[in-house]
Amino acid sequence: xxxxxxxxxxxxxxxxxxxxxxxxxxxxxxxxxxxxxxxxxxxxxxxxxxxxxxxxxxxxxxxxxxxxxxxxxxxxxxxxxxxxxxxxxxxxxxxxxxxxxxxxxxxxxxxxxxxxxxxxxxxxxxxxxxxxxxxxxxxxxxxxxxxxxxxxxxxxxxxxxxxxxxxxxxxxxxxxxxxxxxxxxxxxxxxxxxxxxxxxxxxxxxxxxxxxxxxxxxxxxxxxxxxxxxxxxxxxxxxxxxxxxxxxxxxxxxxxxxxxxxxxxxxxxxxxxxxxxxxxxxxxxxxxxxxxxxxxxxxxxxxxxxxxxxxxxxxxxxxxxxxxxxxxxxxxxxxxxxxxxxxxxxxxxxxxxxxxxxxxxxxxxxxxxxxxxxxxxxxxxxxxxxxxxxxxxxxxxxxxxxxxxxxxxxxxxxxxxxxxxxxxxxxxxxxxxxxxxxxxxxxx
Numbered sequence: 001x002x003x004x005x006x007x008x009x010x011x012x013x014x015x016x017x018x019x020x021x022x023x024x025x026x027x028x029x030x031x032x033x034x035x036x037x038x039x040x041x042x043x044x045x046x047x048x049x050x051x052x053x054x055x056x057x058x059x060x061x062x063x064x065x066x067x068x069x070x071x072x073x074x075x076x077x078x079x080x081x082x083x084x085x086x087x088x089x090x091x092x093x094x095x096x097x098x099x100x101x102x103x104x105x106x107x108x109x110x111x112x113x114x115x116x117x118x119x120x121x122x123x124x125x126x127x128x129x130x131x132x133x134x135x136x137x138x139x140x141x142x143x144x145x146x147x148x149x150x151x152x153x154x155x156x157x158x159x160x161x162x163x164x165x166x167x168x169x170x171x172x173x174x175x176x177x178x179x180x181x182x183x184x185x186x187x188x189x190x191x192x193x194x195x196x197x198x199x200x201x202x203x204x205x206x207x208x209x210x211x212x213x214x215x216x217x218x219x220x221x222x223x224x225x226x227x228x229x230x231x232x233x234x235x236x237x238x239x240x241x242x243x244x245x246x247x248x249x250x251x252x253x254x255x256x257x258x259x260x261x262x263x264x265x266x267x268x269x270x271x272x273x274x275x276x277x278x279x280x281x282x283x284x285x286x287x288x289x290x291x292x293x294x295x296x297x298x299x300x301x302x303x304x305x306x307x308x309x310x311x312x313x314x315x316x317x318x319x320x321x322x323x324x325x326x327x328x329x330x331x332x333x334x335x336x337x338x339x340x341x342x343x344x345x346x347x348x349x350x351x352x353x354x355x356x357x358x359x360x361x362x363x364x365x366x367x368x369x370x371x372x373x374x375x376x377x378x379x380x381x382x383x384x385x386x387x388x389x390x391x392x393x394x395x396x397x398x399x400x401x402x403x404x405x406x407x408x409x410x411x412x413x414x415x416x417x418x419x420x421x422x423x424x425x426x427x428x429x430x431x432x433x434x435x436x437x438x439x440x441x442x443x444x
Contacts, residue, residue: 100124
């Protein structure tokens with residue numbers, strides 16, 4: 001019985017058993033690490049909800065489409081009982097050429113600690129419709145006097161001024177249609193009431209000026225057979241979205257982007273009738289006003305390195321324990337690990353209030369200072385404590401560099417981990433693990 005107890009005690013005090021305990025502690029600390037990631041996601045979701053509320057009061061992201069020409073007509077039919085009935089239809093025709101020139105004026109708005117990007121825009125629209133060749137309709141009557149132009153805007157709340165619309169240099173009134181959602185968005189209608197203009201042998205030219213508020217991004221539908229769009233704004237971090245890539249220039253003062261899209265570049269017909277549905281979303285494109293400082297994204301990326309920080313810190317503690325014979329209790333490992341996890345909570349809470357870089361500096365100094373003081377109380381050795389402090393400083397500097405290098409973060413991170421593993425293998429190459437096992441301090 002006594003022999004069994006001694007063997008069990010020896011196993012409990014062996015290096016192998018201690019390494020297994022440290023490994024288990026590292027895995028246990030993954031739980032609070034995952035809780036931190038959940039907290040980051042929760043705060044990010046709350047930020048998104050708040051931003052949506054701000055945008056709703058201003059105006060949501062805008063999608064612009066049009067103008068298109070809509071011409072109602074009626075067909076006459078006779079059923080099997082020789083009763084005559086009528087069906088109402090609308091033929092929609094797209095412009096031959098469409099040119100859009102938009103100037104964006106972005107600004108940042110805050111609601112408490114949350115920030116959103118809003119914009120004002122001024123848009124000049126011009127173009128023409130080719131001579132109208134109305135399809136031959138059997139038993140049909142065309143209502144030229146009821147024809148109208150239609151412009152689609154996704155959020156009509158963003159319109160800040162009366163719309164100046166001209167057809168053949170004649171001014172027309174723009175009306176709302178009860179925010180009716182159609183293929184081209186929530187529709188604005190321009191009644192023409194001028195049959196002679198529509199039946200002209202010449203193309204119909206139009207001009208329109210639109211002042212529109214929006215948030216986050218602005219999009220366009222290339223409704224014309226030939227569509228040219230120019231967008232300029234004083235924003236240094238634009239993102240170009242959609243299925244078409246523009247010619248663009250980006251400077252410290254802002255950006256300019258130009259699209260030129262032809263009819264065979266997109267799946268939009270030149271005309272359609274009534275309920276014939278087509279997907280315009282596949283053809284949309286535009287500008288996204290990117291927030292270059294998304295601290296939630298940076299917090300999430302940093303939290304994914306938590307296991308590396310914990311493992312490397314525990315490795316240093318373990319090597320010191322082996323080489324010096326200084327016993328470190330698993331509870332002390334656990335407390336150091338919790339301090340490393342607390343760094344991410346500090347970083348998240350501070351970065352919501354101030355710049356991410358400054359928040360990172362404050363959180364890392366606080367964490368390193370706490371672990372350094374606690375380590376010195378354990379080791380009672382300045383060299384050993386200094387080595388651990390130096391390693392933590394290098395780790396936090398390495399992590400910050402990785403967070404800043406978005407495009408090559410994976411490459412730099414992989415190389416850094418490879419170098420760290422190689423360093424550990426180099427310094428542990430001369431350790432005689434079996435000899436250390438035999439000489440490891442035992443307790444009676």
